[in-house]
Amino acid sequence: MSYLDFLAExxxxxxxxxxxxxxxxxxxxxxxxxxxxxxxxxxxxxxxxAKGVAVTxxxxxxxxSLLVQLFWLFFVLPLFGITFDKFTTGFIAVGLNLGAYxxxxxxxxxxxxxxxxxxxxxxxxxxxxxxMRRIILPQAFVAMLPPxxxxxxxxxxxxxxxxxxxxxxxxxxxxxxxxxxxLSAQAFGTALVIYYVFARLLVTxxxxxxxxxxxxxxxxx
Amino acid sequence: MLDWRWDxxxxxxxxxxxxxxxxxxxxGIGYAIAIVLGLVxxxxxxxxxxxxxxxxxxxxxxIRSTPLVLQIFFVFYVGPQYGVTLSPxxxxxxxxxxxxxxxxxxxxxxxxxxxxxxxxxxxxxxxxSTAQTYFRIIIPQALPLSVAxxxxxxxxxxxxxxxxxxxxxxxxxxxxxxxxxxxxRYLEPYTIVGVVFLLISLPSAGLIRAFEAWVRRKLxxx
Numbered sequence: 445m446s447y448l449d450f451l452a453e454x455x456x457x458x459x460x461x462x463x464x465x466x467x468x469x470x471x472x473x474x475x476x477x478x479x480x481x482x483x484x485x486x487x488x489x490x491x492x493x494a495k496g497v498a499v500t501x502x503x504x505x506x507x508x509s510l511l512v513q514l515f516w517l518f519f520v521l522p523l524f525g526i527t528f529d530k531f532t533t534g535f536i537a538v539g540l541n542l543g544a545y546x547x548x549x550x551x552x553x554x555x556x557x558x559x560x561x562x563x564x565x566x567x568x569x570x571x572x573x574x575x576m577r578r579i580i581l582p583q584a585f586v587a588m589l590p591p592x593x594x595x596x597x598x599x600x601x602x603x604x605x606x607x608x609x610x611x612x613x614x615x616x617x618x619x620x621x622x623x624x625x626x627l628s629a630q631a632f633g634t635a636l637v638i639y640y641v642f643a644r645l646l647v648t649x650x651x652x653x654x655x656x657x658x659x660x661x662x663x664x665x
Numbered sequence: 666m667l668d669w670r671w672d673x674x675x676x677x678x679x680x681x682x683x684x685x686x687x688x689x690x691x692x693g694i695g696y697a698i699a700i701v702l703g704l705v706x707x708x709x710x711x712x713x714x715x716x717x718x719x720x721x722x723x724x725x726x727x728i729r730s731t732p733l734v735l736q737i738f739f740v741f742y743v744g745p746q747y748g749v750t751l752s753p754x755x756x757x758x759x760x761x762x763x764x765x766x767x768x769x770x771x772x773x774x775x776x777x778x779x780x781x782x783x784x785x786x787x788x789x790x791x792x793x794s795t796a797q798t799y800f801r802i803i804i805p806q807a808l809p810l811s812v813a814x815x816x817x818x819x820x821x822x823x824x825x826x827x828x829x830x831x832x833x834x835x836x837x838x839x840x841x842x843x844x845x846x847x848x849x850r851y852l853e854p855y856t857i858v859g860v861v862f863l864l865i866s867l868p869s870a871g872l873i874r875a876f877e878a879w880v881r882r883k884l885x886x887x
Binding site for chain 2: 503504506507510512513515516519523597600604607618622626628632633635636639640643648
């Protein structure tokens with residue numbers, strides 16, 4: 445069977461899988477960005493409880509593996525009476541995990557905003573919320589975009605693990621096709637190429653575009 | 666509701682601790698492969714042969730932007746298709762070693778590029794061969810600059826070893842899956858896995874930071 449025949453026969457399943465992977469990726473990315481922002485700000489908070497919660501969240505999710513967290517959410521959470529379907533569990537686990545890494549990027553970027561900016565906004569008697577929203581966060585956002593580009597690729601790679609709780613993403617379809625055809629090089633190779641194209645031709649150019657646009661809007665182009 | 670059983674916890678503990686050793690061994694072997702292979706990948710990108718540089722550069726990008734778990738499956742299943750059967754351990758070590766070699770090659774590359782230009786010029790002036798330049802002058806200076814990145818990936822490789830369970834490497838996650846399947850109890854095994862990972866990775870992250878500071882102090886860099 446030539447590779448073209450292989451693609452003609454199984455191409456539809458790869459497309460279905462890619463769509464599920466894309467959905468997992470987008471949902472997990474939104475969750476990770478929200479969590480990173482909240483936990484990053486909480487870690488800088490003067491309130492010891494808020495800070496403690498953020499540090500615990502960050503250290504816990506960075507200290508254990510995504511796969512362990514995924515299985516724990518999937519198998520153990522139902523024992524607490526909380527049951528999500530596997531699709532939801534998948535992107536929640538990926539989002540929680542990468543959000544913890546992102547929180548450190550948010551914290552680092554906020555701390556890298558020059559002290560004069562804080563003092564100037566204080567001198568203009570801005571409220572802490574306005575100061576954060578109008579002055580600090582926009583500058584921190586520009587500073588943290590490059591490392592976020594790497595993190596988003598890690599997030600995309602992380603979504604492959606949801607296949608292990610039987611979410612029918614790209615990785616899952618590749619395993620199914622491998623199981624029914626025994627054409628491992630084609631089955632897994634095609635999936636590898638799709639992940640690569642997704643990362644290099646969609647995600648990375650988008651992040652570069654965002655970096656350029658944001659720098660320009662901040663007058664730093 | 667939740668019923669944590671201590672007797673069951675103690676019953677499975679020896680097996681979990683034994684599997685922890687396998688996890689540590691997998692991380693150690695994988696890291697050893699990655700350290701050496703990463704250097705080869707980094708140096709190959711600095712040769713004057715354009716096609717080689719291009720191929721290695723793209724290969725590194727490819728490995729870095731595709732999921733490790735898929736690479737593990739690929740290495741494990743593609744061999745038998747062409748008559749080469751790899752054991753789970755061998756396939757797993759190749760996959761994880763290669764994956765982290767790609768990451769480490771970027772760390773080395775950063776280290777090599779931050780060695781001042783004068784060092785290279787001095788080597789040329791002293792008529793040193795390329796091999797001498799790299800192994801006696803450049804790499805000894807680039808390695809300390811790479812320590813921070815290398816440490817992060819040591820913890821990273823350790824945290825990625827659970828993925829080896831998918832092809833049947835008998836590490837911690839594999840043991841937890843097996844115990845869960847046998848006893849229909851997942852709470853204790855998976856929680857133990859999480860706790861073991863926290864207990865190992867948090868202190869080692871601290872140790873690595875201390876080691877990094879020590880290296881910098883020893884070399885008078887800070």
